[in-house]
């Protein structure tokens with residue numbers, strides 16, 4: 001039995017989901033808000049959390065943060081409307097396993113849950129093994145320059161900061177740096193600092209001895225020691241607390257670590273690669289990140305391009321992800337219709353390669369035959385891809401209308417297609433809304 005907690009304010013959807021999952025060996029509890037979910041999480045332990053992004057008393061990110069602060073390792077899947085994807089990708093930075101887009105497709109949900117639970121089985125925070133054939137590099141000028149930089153810096157022992165928006169492939173870049181280094185035969189350990197609680201981070205990195213704190217029932221090796229001779233990849237390094245930053249700086253400068261509660265110093269030889277999609281310079285100004293540590297980590301900087309800035313690679317990635325999804329889902333999608341292709345190429349992919357991979361996987365899943373059609377893409381992608389400024393140039397009237405249309409669709413979505421509610425949100429009366437729906441051809 002998989003103990004699953006659903007946090008979702010749409011009660012009928014939560015009931016539907018719960019009924020569906022119980023057929024697949026889940027024992028489901030559900031609550032509609034953040035507060036009761038936090039209470040429940042302190043009373044019971046769960047194997048899986050399914051959290052709606054938008055909740056009546058806040059966003060699902062609050063639950064995510066609290067779960068991680070408590071040091072719980074429960075896999076979390078965020079459920080989000082397409083319009084919230086831009087912010088929902090943040091949840092991955094904060095340690096969510098993945099997000100799925102509403103309306104939830106049952107097969108997609110089961111697939112994501114399966115992967116989340118498999119990852120939990122691996123238990124180790126540093127477990128993602130990168131399978132080379134799952135990745136491609138791209139042919140664009142920006143991709144070539146990127147891998148040229150990676151090849152140049154890989155054989156050195158320089159600390160590298162990899163910067164890039166969420167989902168641009170920072171982890172893959174870090175692994176490539178390791179594979180092309182002299183350390184390639186030694187461990188590559190990846191730690192998601194976003195998923196570590198403050199208390200857990202120091203012990204995860206530097207280890208502890210039995211009795212160092214409540215709950216330390218045996219000695220534990222830190223990942224620095226495990227990675228000795230190899231590479232330690234610290235993802236979302238901006239999330240480390242100030243105290244851990246001090247310890248990290250010391251470890252890097254003196255090449256020794258001291259497990260919590262121990263008086264013994266252990267010599268370590270580890271190359272550090274960090275990744276961030278925060279602006280660390282800004283965090284330094286805010287006093288949240290140590291400047292001396294930043295300079296120690298930033299001996300070389302690699303900037304990963306956003307997917308929208310490497311449109312020459314987009315077709316390659318689409319074909320690659322279709323191939324992977326065909327294999328994984330046992331489908332045989334050989335092509336995409338012209339309309340579908342146009343949309344895939346026009347959309348700006350705020351969640352980058354991760355979002356593209358998810359959208360393609362969903363598309364392949366929904367395609368029984370050889371040709372993927374536009375209705376296998378999330379409907380809202382159409383609207384997002386037709387953003388006013390891009391499509392309409394300086395035509396003010398057309399821009400205003402297009403903006404209005406986007407706002408209306410957004411409000412309808414948020415109001416779960418309740419037109420009275422949507423009209424209220426838009427501060428217009430119902431009749432005006434109906435007239436506008438007709439005018440813009442919104443169903």
Ligand SMILES: Nc1ncnc2c1ncn2[C@@H]1O[C@H](COP(=O)(O)OP(=O)(O)OP(=O)(O)O)[C@@H](O)[C@H]1O
Nearest residue numbers: 092134135136166167168169170171172353354357
């Ligand atoms: N070069 C690549 N080839 C194929 N797929 C890729 C590549 N880079 C990234 N991906 C896809 O994008 C997903 C996200 O990549 P990755 O976790 O490396 O991004 P990230 O920048 O570290 O994200 P985050 O900032 O959220 O941690 C991967 O799971 C994979 O599906």
